[in-house]
Amino acid sequence: MGRLSTVHDDEVFSAVGARLAAEGAITLQTVVAETGVSVGSLYHRYGSREGLLALTWLDAVKAFQERFLAELESGHEDAGECAALATPRFCRSDRQRAIVLSCCRASEFFSPATPQDLQKEITRVNAAGAAAIRRYAKHTGHSLEACRLGLVAFPLGAVRLYLPARAVPEAIDDYVSAAFWSAMGNG
Amino acid sequence: MGRLSTVHDDEVFSAVGARLAAEGAITLQTVVAETGVSVGSLYHRYGSREGLLALTWLDAVKAFQERFLAELESGHEDAGECAALATPRFCRSDRQRAIVLSCCRASEFFSPATPQDLQKEITRVNAAGAAAIRRYAKHTGHSLEACRLGLVAFPLGAVRLYLPARAVPEAIDDYVSAAFWSAMGNG
DNA sequence: TATATACTAGAATTATTATTCTAGTAAAGA
DNA sequence: TCTTTACTAGAATAATAATTCTAGTATATA
Secondary structure, three states, rough: OOOOOOOOOHHHHHHHHHHHHHHHHOHHHHHHHHOOHHHHHHHHHOHHHHHHHHHHHHHHHHHHHHHHHHHHHOOOOOHHHHHHHHHHHHHHHHHHHHHHHHOHHHHOOOOOOOHHHHHHHHHHHHHHHHHHHHHHHHHHHHHHHHHHHHHHHHHHHHHHOOOOOOOOOOHHHHHHHHHHHHHHOOO | OOOOOOOOHHHHHHHHHHHHHOOOOOHHHHHHHHHHHHHHHHHHHHOHHHHHHHHHHHHHHHHHHHHHHHOOOOOOHHHHHHHHHHHHHHHHHHHHHHHHHOOHHHHHOOOOOHHHHHHHHHHHHHHHHHHHHHHHHHHHHOOOHHHHHHHHHHHHHHHHHOOOOOOOOHHHHHHHHHHHHHHHHOO
């Protein structure tokens, strides 16, 4: 069926994209320099800079959400607390992508020029996350606001205290748990 | 002593810079378009793009820190809680600058090309903030980590749940207070 | 009123970055 | 072996943005 792709696949590019985004900005020049692939190949694969950027963000969001949702929907009694802790844990196991998610803005990766299919995909993924939190709120009887703060905002705030520069220390986890329960106690 | 400056002073430029940064990226083209001033004037005043960017960040940091430190060092019993609440309150009263501080990265505004004096100034301001938190920690007997989380990280995390797009609701404040005390109770 | 000075104007230039385009190459299957 | 096809290469081009440069203008002071 014709020539196969070389070693470079989406994973390589999204990883490089994540690293570059974490350091500052992604330019095609730097992607080319880091991957060794040529501009032509990049355009052949992704159609535009926007396509590559969106892929990078999407890849990071999916990697995180997989873990977050597994905890949140585990059915365990402490599912919420574990989901809150998924954030600092993700930072330790998947640093580059965690930096993308916690230190960059989605708007750096998505624009009106982003390919339609990727735009739909990110909307779908975001909606899935939001729906899971809504379900958790309904199921536990807590307010949606409390859940968003305890599950997402406080954990994110905590890791951002360290993330672009330092490792996220284990000691943080107790504070994240406590903040989670403080939110649950409040609404 | 020669011609005076026109209406345009630092405040105007840092405000425009903040708005543009909040929306996406600051380019000299957009600054020119928004302020009506010419490129030549911009360079006459700030020497380089870096000078203008650094001024924007510095201005936002100082505006916030003034309020934060006033609360933290008020001597009141609930100084810490009030300092934690300074973040959501700042978001309501000074939205543009709050977006700069909470949604942008300092590294977008400072680079090796930033004028020396501004680099020193931001270092000084940052150190002053860090020192105040250390004093608070010592004075109250809490760990530095607990104080940084309760005073800075959790409040910031909370407002970032809303900030680039929405207003920060009043209802958040109770959660921020609770998260602050949860950190204090933990170390 | 003269003049020095601080500032303004914006076209021209340079730098950087994205994108296109033509000419390929390597491998799968007829 | 030949053809088709998916991919690779990278120079050329276009787009965008920063910076410089020359020629001013307005005003405070002498």
